Amino acid sequence: MSKYSTEELSAMVEPTRYHRKLFVDEDIFDLEMERIYGRAWIYIGHESQVKNPGDYVTTRIGVKNPVVMVRDGNGKDIHVLHNRCGHKGATVVNRECGNVTRFRCNFHGWTFRTDGKLVGTPHATGYQDCGFDRNNPQYNMPGVSRQGEYRGFIFASLSEEGPELETFLGEVKSSFDNMVERSPEGRLELVGKGFRYVKNSNWKAFMDNLDDAMHPMVTHQSVGEACEDYLREMGEVSDPKLKKIVEILNPFISSYEFFDEMGVTTCAYGNGWTGGEASIHSEYDEIPGYRKLLVEAYGEEKARRILSVNRHNTIVYPCMTLKGAIQNIRVVRPVSVNKSIIESYSFRPVGAPEELLQRNILYSNLVNSPASLVGNDDAEMYERLQLGLQDEAGDWMDTHRYLNRDKEVKPGVFTAPGTSDLSFRNMYKAWKEYMMQEAA
Numbered sequence: 055m056s057k058y059s060t061e062e063l064s065a066m067v068e069p070t071r072y073h074r075k076l077f078v079d080e081d082i083f084d085l086e087m088e089r090i091y092g093r094a095w096i097y098i099g100h101e102s103q104v105k106n107p108g109d110y111v112t113t114r115i116g117v118k119n120p121v122v123m124v125r126d127g128n129g130k131d132i133h134v135l136h137n138r139c140g141h142k143g144a145t146v147v148n149r150e151c152g153n154v155t156r157f158r159c160n161f162h163g164w165t166f167r168t169d170g171k172l173v174g175t176p177h178a179t180g181y182q183d184c185g186f187d188r189n190n191p192q193y194n195m196p197g198v199s200r201q202g203e204y205r206g207f208i209f210a211s212l213s214e215e216g217p218e219l220e221t222f223l224g225e226v227k228s229s230f231d232n233m234v235e236r237s238p239e240g241r242l243e244l245v246g247k248g249f250r251y252v253k254n255s256n257w258k259a260f261m262d263n264l265d266d267a268m269h270p271m272v273t274h275q276s277v278g279e280a281c282e283d284y285l286r287e288m289g290e291v292s293d294p295k296l297k298k299i300v301e302i303l304n305p306f307i308s309s310y311e312f313f314d315e316m317g318v319t320t321c322a323y324g325n326g327w328t329g330g331e332a333s334i335h336s337e338y339d340e341i342p343g344y345r346k347l348l349v350e351a352y353g354e355e356k357a358r359r360i361l362s363v364n365r366h367n368t369i370v371y372p373c374m375t376l377k378g379a380i381q382n383i384r385v386v387r388p389v390s391v392n393k394s395i396i397e398s399y400s401f402r403p404v405g406a407p408e409e410l411l412q413r414n415i416l417y418s419n420l421v422n423s424p425a426s427l428v429g430n431d432d433a434e435m436y437e438r439l440q441l442g443l444q445d446e447a448g449d450w451m452d453t454h455r456y457l458n459r460d461k462e463v464k465p466g467v468f469t470a471p472g473t474s475d476l477s478f479r480n481m482y483k484a485w486k487e488y489m490m491q492e493a494a
């Protein structure tokens with residue numbers, strides 16, 4: 055039984071504000087795990103992480119559902135299974151990644167095929183003539199209720215009900231398309247294992263920040279100013295690597311007008327993106343030879359279109375963001391009401407010059423990594439949020455900005471100036487829709 059009625063939950067999100075309890079109340083966090091993470095399409099992993107038969111990676115959906123994504127022994131299918139032994143319930147797979155022919159539970163030695171089917175129980179004579187039926191599906195590692203794939207990205211939902219994956223992604227499919235098509239071969243491969251780090255903040259602090267274009271020039275002011283000082287003192291930057299660093303960091307202190315012109319777009323289920331043709335990525339130097347490879351692969355017109363899309367962060371609510379222009383994704387895995395794990399992954403656009411990948415990785419090191427100049431500014435602000443929101447002196451977080459400038463460009467798709475709070479309003483509308491549905 056929830057501590058909060060649907061009416062009380064509904065009252066916590068108004069059109070232009072949301073309640074501080076959403077960030078600090080443990081009961082609300084538990085309900086979010088059940089009603090949002092237990093229903094939405096949650097990002098699991100990329101197909102390139104499980105290239106070969108038996109390759110697997112482990113992760114979680116929300117807090118209570120450890121899962122394993124595994125390439126079937128047939129080499130074709132990818133399964134997302136609950137990481138749970140059908141015998142006593144222990145997690146079966148306890149490494150981050152690896153390769154198996156069979157999964158074997160370390161508790162009593164039950165073994166499972168890569169599709170989750172129970173195949174072996176040690177000392178089997180003990181199960182003869184006692185009513186035990188090894189073919190009963192309750193003994194398997196069960197598959198998640200639904201799984202789906204879009205352009206190599208694998209998602210899972212713990213709910214039998216809800217929109218199909220492609221309906222859920224809707225307009226943001228075009229961000230995935232752009233990221234994949236930046237490979238002349240139309241294929242991405244994960245590079246390394248990515249970064250993973252803890253932030254002492256609610257998962258929504260990370261999601262809120264993604265399309266919040268009013269913060270970079272303030273929160274990241276010191277980074278941008280350091281770049282500007284450097285440029286002033288050193289004159290024209292000639293070292294190619296330093297030039298790339300400046301190219302990546304400097305746009306973080308672009309003007310309010312620049313971010314407004316960049317625009318913000320939202321669509322159903324809390325999804326959306328900032329930026330379009332212009333963004334903090336649009337003024338990067340061209341990588342020698344790259345355009346030519348895209349033209350050869352896609353033709354002049356499509357190559358031009360691919361390179362003209364420079365979105366900033368695309369939001370896949372509630373757990374993921376992607377950047378097509380630099381082939382990076384980040385995922386938030388909630389831990390508790392005031393703790394989250396952030397994962398950051400860089401992809402190789404297969405067939406593109408190595409220099410493009412190097413720049414993508416440089417971006418991640420500078421902006422997303424635990425040693426980042428930029429991401430740590432954000433982490434500090436998230437912690438200040440957690441601290442300030444515990445204080446009952448005020449109850450609300452405001453989302454009025456540019457309310458009067460929302461424009462419906464097609465059914466359910468809205469745009470506004472880039473510094474609008476439209477993205478916040480859209481995510482909390484989705485939050486409310488999920489949270490208002492009680493358990494079936």
Ligand SMILES: [Fe+2]
Pocket residue numbers: 263269270273274428432
């Ligand atoms: Fe930031």
